[in-house]
Each structure stands twice: as structure tokens, then as C-alpha cells.
Amino acid sequence: MKKPLSTKVLKKVLRYMLYSALLLLVVSVGVTLGKYTYSTNASDSARVARYSVNVECIDSQVEASNNGVVVLQNSQTQEYIFKITNENSEVAVNVAMTVLSVSGYSLPNYSIYDLGSSSSGTGTLISSLPFSFDLAVDEYKYVRFVLYGSTPVGPVKSLDLDFITTQKQVEE
Amino acid sequence: MKMTLKKNLIILTIVLLMTFLLTVPYTGAKYAYEEQYNFKVVTPPAGYSYVFVPEENSESQLIAVSLQAYLAGTNRVNVYNLTGNTVNSLSITINYRSTVKNKNSTARFSLYNSSGTLIRTSSNITFRTNRTANVTLNLSSFSLANDGYVYLVMSGVTLNTPNSITLNSLTVSIA
CATH class of the missing domain: 1.20.5 (Single alpha-helices involved in coiled-coils or other helix-helix interfaces)
Known part of the structure; x- marks a missing residue:
């Protein structure tokens, strides 16, 4: 033993x-x-693959218009075109575009249109949110966001336009 | 320090636990990125509108109308406060040109809150004869909350030669 x-x-x-x-x-x-x-646009330092999504308002009007304040007469509209690019990434991403009502404010009237890969034109009206789409590596999409001056006049209205991107998968 | 069997086991457990905690986020976390744009939309009532944001305390508009036409139209002056602070005083400056030769004309402004309640009425402002000049009206000791608005309406006008006074511009300042 x-x-x-x-x-x-x-x-x-x-x-x-x-x-x-x-x-x-x-x-x-x-x-x-x-x-x-290492990451460029990270809200979470841990990751499974590097990716970088760029969202920009191509005419820069959001930044230029009084801290995002838009003054519209009753029948007026103001549109903003955003370009969402999955750049320098290792993985495809999913983008969820949504609108949030800001606490204490009523929601202004708005519309969102999918322009595809074209930066102009009317686009396809998105009827429900979140507007979710996938972007392969180096792929991009244009989205048109339209705000309307509408009744009741007077009160300040507000919304947050969110672009939430998540990586789809890790490339082996 | 003598390492007992028990101490060895405790240290090993701690080390393995730390390794696990450091490794799990790397293999399991989902990477997310969010971008947000905020929009505030103001659809002012008819009239001349001024929207003040943190960087601004004065705005000017060319209007170039006769005083008579101004009074006949939508002569409201809407003032929005989006500065993030309460506004307690307001001044309005009118640049005018008068060709009246014989007598001054006068007018008053009434200040209303967004519900249409009269807050106060100013004393008379005077459009003096035969000149181009500025006239400034100061209104103080009221409270305009952030994201609120008030409006001014010209009233109590005494016109001596109505078509001879032209309002060139309106400048509104807050403090």
C-alpha cells in the first residue's frame, strides 16, 4: 500500500x-x-474585438444651432442628415436608433427616414422605433431626421436622439 | 513567516479568484457605444421671437416697418429663456427714424407671461421728432424661469403723424 x-x-x-x-x-x-x-469610442473598456463606429451630422447643424435649440415657425421643418459608419473595425455592428422623450418636456413632432447609402433624397419613412440595422465592416448608412414646428405653439419641447451600437460577433 | 498548508490554500484561492475576475470581462463583455443628440424645439407664437441660450444675452432683429404697420400686425415680441437660469430683467431697444416735425409720439409696452397674464406695463417711451434714435425700455423685478417665455405687446400708443415713424430694429437683452 x-x-x-x-x-x-x-x-x-x-x-x-x-x-x-x-x-x-x-x-x-x-x-x-x-x-x-485600447478603444477609440468606448463606454466599456472590456471588449471581445476592436470596433469603432462614427456618427456624424454631415452638415454640422446640430452643433451650430444654439446648443441644439431649433426655432421653427408652425409650418416649418428642419432636417439633419446623419452618417453612421462602421470604420476600422474587426466586427460587424448593429445600430439601434431611437428617440427618447426628455423628462419635463413634451415631445416635438419628428420623422426619421432611411436614406441607405445616399446622402440625399427623401428616403424611406421609418414607422416604428428603434430603427435597427446592421453595418458590416467599413459599411455606412445615411439617415434623415426631420423636426417639425407644430402646435401647440409656445412651450419648449425636447427629445434625445440616440444611436446605440453593439458589436455583432467576434471574427475568428 | 512560516507558510502553513492552510495559508497556502487561502492564497491560492485568492489568486485564482482574481485571475478569474480579470479574465471574465475580457472574454464575456459586450462592447457598446452610444451617441446622443439633444434637440430643443421652440415653435413661437406669431410675432418677433428671441431665444436666449447660455452664450447669449442679447439679440437684435431688423424689422423695418412703419409704426402703424407694426401695430396693425402681430406686434408681439416673444422672449424665450433657455439659458439655464432664471431671468429677472429685460430691456428692449428700438431703433427708429421719425420725420415728424411738430410733436413727439409715445407708446407703452405690456409684459405678459406665457399664460397671457399681464405682469406689468411700462411707462411711456417717447419717439422724438425728426431724427433717427434709440429708445430703450427696461423691465425688471419679474421672474422668467428657465425654458419659459414671456411676451411684450406695444400698447397705449399716441401717434401724431402715424406714417412718419419707422421702426428699424428691435434689440432684446436679458439679465
Whole structure:
């Protein structure tokens, strides 16, 4: 019958296991702090693949119009064209475009149109939100956002236009 | 310090747990990116409208109408406060040209809140004879909350030669 391992031997085994685990820990820390935390537009530092989505208002009117304040007479409209690009990425992305009512304000009238890959034209009216679409690597899409001056006149109305992008899959 | 078997086990557990915690986000997290644009839409009532945002405390508009035409039309001056702060005073400056030779003309402005309730009426402002000049009206000690609006209406006008006064521009300032 074999003799059971002595405490001394057990301690030695555990010590080597500890060294191994420490080595793994150091590698993990290196991985986390080094290569894989790099990102350009990150709201989450951890990731499974690098991707970068750029959303821009191509005529820059959002930034130019008094902190996003739009003054419209009753029958007037104001439109903004956004270009959403999946650029320099490793993966395809899903984009969900949605409108949020801002607390304390009534919602202004608006419409969203899918322009596809063209930066002009009327586009296809999006009838329900969120407007969700996929973009392959280096692919882009134009979206037209139209605000209407409407009754009742007087009160300030407000909305948030959100572009939420998530990576679709990790490329092997 | 002598490492007992128990201590070895505890340290090993801690190290393995930390390794697990560091590795899981890397393999399991979903990367998300969000961009948000905020729009505030103002559809003012008919009249001359001024919208003030944090960077601004004065706005001017060329109107170039006779005083008679101004009074006959929508002569409201809508003032929106989107500065983020309460506004307590307001001044309105009118640049005018008068060709009246014999007598001054006068007018008053009434200030209303967005519900149409009269807040106050100014004293008379005077359009003096035969000149181009500015006339400024100051209204203070009222409270215009952020995102609210008030409007001014010219009233109590005494016109001596109605077609001879031209309103060149309106400038509204807040403080």
C-alpha cells in the first residue's frame, strides 16, 4: 500500500500551484491593462474585438444651432442628415436608433427616414422605433431626421436622439 | 513567516479568484457605444421671437416697418429663456427714424407671461421728432424661469403723424 503524501510534499505542490497561478494573474493583468483595453469610442473598456463606429451630422447643424435649440415657425421643418459608419473595425455592428422623450418636456413632432447609402433624397419613412440595422465592416448608412414646428405653439419641447451600437460577433 | 498548508490554500484561492475576475470581462463583455443628440424645439407664437441660450444675452432683429404697420400686425415680441437660469430683467431697444416735425409720439409696452397674464406695463417711451434714435425700455423685478417665455405687446400708443415713424430694429437683452 502506497504511503499518503506528507504535509511537506502537499505544501510543496501547493506552492508550485501558487507560483503558476501568480504567473497567470500577471499575464491576465497585462492582457487587461495592455492590448485589450485600447478603444477609440468606448463606454466599456472590456471588449471581445476592436470596433469603432462614427456618427456624424454631415452638415454640422446640430452643433451650430444654439446648443441644439431649433426655432421653427408652425409650418416649418428642419432636417439633419446623419452618417453612421462602421470604420476600422474587426466586427460587424448593429445600430439601434431611437428617440427618447426628455423628462419635463413634451415631445416635438419628428420623422426619421432611411436614406441607405445616399446622402440625399427623401428616403424611406421609418414607422416604428428603434430603427435597427446592421453595418458590416467599413459599411455606412445615411439617415434623415426631420423636426417639425407644430402646435401647440409656445412651450419648449425636447427629445434625445440616440444611436446605440453593439458589436455583432467576434471574427475568428 | 512560516507558510502553513492552510495559508497556502487561502492564497491560492485568492489568486485564482482574481485571475478569474480579470479574465471574465475580457472574454464575456459586450462592447457598446452610444451617441446622443439633444434637440430643443421652440415653435413661437406669431410675432418677433428671441431665444436666449447660455452664450447669449442679447439679440437684435431688423424689422423695418412703419409704426402703424407694426401695430396693425402681430406686434408681439416673444422672449424665450433657455439659458439655464432664471431671468429677472429685460430691456428692449428700438431703433427708429421719425420725420415728424411738430410733436413727439409715445407708446407703452405690456409684459405678459406665457399664460397671457399681464405682469406689468411700462411707462411711456417717447419717439422724438425728426431724427433717427434709440429708445430703450427696461423691465425688471419679474421672474422668467428657465425654458419659459414671456411676451411684450406695444400698447397705449399716441401717434401724431402715424406714417412718419419707422421702426428699424428691435434689440432684446436679458439679465
